[in-house]
Amino acid sequence: MIPMTRIRSLLALCAFVILGVSVALPANAEVRIDITRGQMKPLPIAIPDFAGDARVGADIARVVSADLERSGLFKPIDPKAFIQTVASLQAGPRFPDWKAINAEALVSGKVESGPDGRIRVEFRLWDVFNEAYMTGWTLSASPQDWRRLSHKVADAIYKRVTGEDGYFDTQIVYIAESGPKNDRKKRLSIMDQDGENHRFLTDGSELVLTPRFSPSAREITYLSYFKGVPRVYIFNLDTGRRESLGNFPGMTFAPRFSPDGNKVIFSMAESGNTEIYEMNLLTRQKRQLTFSPAIETAPSYSPDGQQIVFESDRGGGQQIYIMGADGSNPQRISFGDGRYATPVWSPRGDLIAFTKQKGGQFFIGVMRTDGSGERLLAEGFLVEGPTWAPNGRVLSFFRESPSDERGRGQVVRLYTIDLTGVNERVLLTPVDGSDPAWSPLIP
Numbered sequence: 199m200i201p202m203t204r205i206r207s208l209l210a211l212c213a214f215v216i217l218g219v220s221v222a223l224p225a226n227a228e229v230r231i232d233i234t235r236g237q238m239k240p241l242p243i244a245i246p247d248f249a250g251d252a253r254v255g256a257d258i259a260r261v262v263s264a265d266l267e268r269s270g271l272f273k274p275i276d277p278k279a280f281i282q283t284v285a286s287l288q289a290g291p292r293f294p295d296w297k298a299i300n301a302e303a304l305v306s307g308k309v310e311s312g313p314d315g316r317i318r319v320e321f322r323l324w325d326v327f328n329e330a331y332m333t334g335w336t337l338s339a340s341p342q343d344w345r346r347l348s349h350k351v352a353d354a355i356y357k358r359v360t361g362e363d364g365y366f367d368t369q370i371v372y373i374a375e376s377g378p379k380n381d382r383k384k385r386l387s388i389m390d391q392d393g394e395n396h397r398f399l400t401d402g403s404e405l406v407l408t409p410r411f412s413p414s415a416r417e418i419t420y421l422s423y424f425k426g427v428p429r430v431y432i433f434n435l436d437t438g439r440r441e442s443l444g445n446f447p448g449m450t451f452a453p454r455f456s457p458d459g460n461k462v463i464f465s466m467a468e469s470g471n472t473e474i475y476e477m478n479l480l481t482r483q484k485r486q487l488t489f490s491p492a493i494e495t496a497p498s499y500s501p502d503g504q505q506i507v508f509e510s511d512r513g514g515g516q517q518i519y520i521m522g523a524d525g526s527n528p529q530r531i532s533f534g535d536g537r538y539a540t541p542v543w544s545p546r547g548d549l550i551a552f553t554k555q556k557g558g559q560f561f562i563g564v565m566r567t568d569g570s571g572e573r574l575l576a577e578g579f580l581v582e583g584p585t586w587a588p589n590g591r592v593l594s595f596f597r598e599s600p601s602d603e604r605g606r607g608q609v610v611r612l613y614t615i616d617l618t619g620v621n622e623r624v625l626l627t628p629v630d631g632s633d634p635a636w637s638p639l640i641p
Contacts, residue, residue, distance in 0.1 A: 261392070321335070404424055408420060415639070415640050517532045
């Protein structure tokens with residue numbers, strides 16, 4: 199849960215380097231949100247249209263408002279309540295006007311077109327209660343990147359107010375599903391974290407599964423079935439080219455990149471036994487990490503690359519284990535009721551997300567890396583595929599509704615939920631969506 203607190207302290211000089219522009223501005227800390235415990239109470243924030251280019255300025259304010267509202271930590275105030283005009287705000291806030299509508303934070307900004315055709319965006323964040331400047335910067339980008347600039351503004355506000363990194367300038371890759379239940383077309387697809395700028399990366403002629411981002415956010419690894427043979431590919435988002443890592447007849451999950459991007463880890467069945475392997479992307483040499491008669495699958499690296507979390511039935515049931523990155527010292531960490539699967543290490547390193555099945559229901563949950571502190575955040579007929587936002591505070595997953603005896607009524611949708619388990623949102627996609635993977639912050 200999320201309490202509102204005010205912290206009066208002085209921050210040192212802060213510098214921002216964004217889209218190639220470096221700006222240093224003083225910042226006075228006043229309004230802060232503690233996002234770790236307590237009663238959730240979103241911060242009332244006023245976000246007027248950015249001055250200058252009226253159309254782009256309104257669009258930027260709309261995207262910033264939507265990003266912050268969707269986080270569950272901010273409550274954008276209806277612009278119809280604003281007293282001070284956008285034009286007069288450029289000379290500075292009239293704080294009594296914003297206090298009158300119960301705003302606790304205020305964003306002011308402007309957008310201009312430069313002689314080189316690029317747009318220049320400036321924003322300032324104000325603490326209304328204390329009538330103080332908090333942070334801000336100026337940056338520029340090509341006109342088609344106006345949405346990215348908006349997300350970066352939202353990220354800066356989120357970080358300044360919560361003390362945590364934002365997650366809005368990111369993308370989600372997922373499997374787009376369409377067609378009847380017995381003949382589903384599955385396409386690799388990508389979009390911004392808010393569902394915008396959607397595009398299909400494959401045409402549906404081949405079955406694709408389990409996409410995962412590289413640490414650079416510019417490559418995706420995924421599993422594709424070509425003429426019934428599973429192949430692992432790396433897709434480059436900048437060039438649109440894909441490269442095969444080889445045929446893996448017993449592949450059960452597509453690889454995940456190591457934190458340094460030089461290796462991938464995956465599970466593969468040979469001679470009827472499923473084990474975990476690691477492949478060096480430079481040499482294409484693979485190394486077996488587990489040696490057990492049990493099923494070992496769904497591996498995920500810790501953020502420092504020193505450990506691996508995976509699922510195994512070596513103890514007689516489907517549970518979560520942790521081992522060294524070289525396969526050493528495997529230790530079981532899940533001991534609750536039910537079956538545990540698809541563990542994913544948080545980018546912060548403090549939690550592991552998982553899928554749990556118990557009593558005919560599925561759950562998305564998190565636990566500490568020693569297995570303690572288990573919390574279930576979402577549930578349903580079928581919920582699967584947890585993936586972390588890069589700040590480790592939000593998860594995406596997919597939920598499937600049941601179909602009738604004729605296969606009708608099945609719907610598969612993407613969702614996001616924060617660690618409180620309170621702020622669950624549908625992530626709209628053009629068709630059904632499954633198996634999301636959240637990118638790091640885009641470079």
